[in-house]
Amino acid sequence: MPFGWEPRARDFPRRNRLISGLSLGVVIVEAAKRSGSLITARFALEQGREVFAVPGSPLDPRAEGTNGLIKQGATPVTETADIISVLRPIVEQKEMPVREPQSTSPEGGRAETAEPAPDERARIINLLGPAPVQIDDLIRLSKSSPAVVRMVLLELDIAGRLERHGGGLVSLC
Numbered sequence: 001m002p003f004g005w006e007p008r009a010r011d012f013p014r015r016n017r018l019i020s021g022l023s024l025g026v027v028i029v030e031a032a033k034r035s036g037s038l039i040t041a042r043f044a045l046e047q048g049r050e051v052f053a054v055p056g057s058p059l060d061p062r063a064e065g066t067n068g069l070i071k072q073g074a075t076p077v078t079e080t081a082d083i084i085s086v087l088r089p090i091v092e093q094k095e096m097p098v099r100e101p102q103s104t105s106p107e108g109g110r111a112e113t114a115e116p117a118p119d120e121r122a123r124i125i126n127l128l129g130p131a132p133v134q135i136d137d138l139i140r141l142s143k144s145s146p147a148v149v150r151m152v153l154l155e156l157d158i159a160g161r162l163e164r165h166g167g168g169l170v171s172l173c
Contacts, residue, residue: 009036016040024087025050027077031065038065041074048157048164050086052077073134073168089147093154116148124152125172128162132169 001011013036020026020043028051031037041051053074056063070076075086116124124142127133139149153170156162163173 012036013039013043017043020044020049021047023049024090025052025083027052027054027083028066028069028074029054030056030062031069032062033064033068035065038069041069042166045164045166050075050090052083052086054078072166075168085146086150089150090154093151116144116152120144120148121152121155124149125156128156128170128172130171132163132165132171135168135170138170 001007016036016039020040023044026040026044026049028037028041031041031053041053044051051069051074053066053069054077055070056066058067066074075082077083120142124138124144127138127141135149135153138153139146142149144152153162156172157164161173163171165171
């Protein structure tokens with residue numbers, strides 16, 4: 001908006017769509033059942049961004065929206081580590097297309113990376129189809145780490161082969 005523009009409620013969704021588009025994810029801290037924050041969360045999902053929600057008391061109407069997001073598949077957040085664990089593989093992928101282990105294990109070997117082995121990648125892709133499936137189910141059924149599953153999903157997303165649905169659901173295009 002131009003300088004001197006008086007903020008209006010109807011301008012916020014447009015601004016928030018831009019913010020969610022520039023972000024890797026959005027954290028919804030408090031949202032009533034009909035909150036503008038939920039509009040931002042919807043934009044983030046449509047843009048393939050991660051959605052995080054801070055849970056609140058089920059008796060507090062100001063937490064109804066965030067608790068609803070969690071029921072629909074948003075990542076619950078109680079500390080920053082919850083966000084970092086989800087975003088780290090995405091950030092590392094963007095920074096270093098070919099990643100090498102950054103440290104060694106206590107036994108002197110190389111540390112495990114999120115780079116999936118070919119058979120692991122194939123196993124995850126074989127669990128996908130045209131019907132939407134929960135990312136958590138992919139992790140459980142593939143017996144792969146969350147970082148590896150998210151890496152494969154990111155690769156498919158970049159290749160244009162993945163469709164993201166609301167509530168943490170994904171399918172092949």
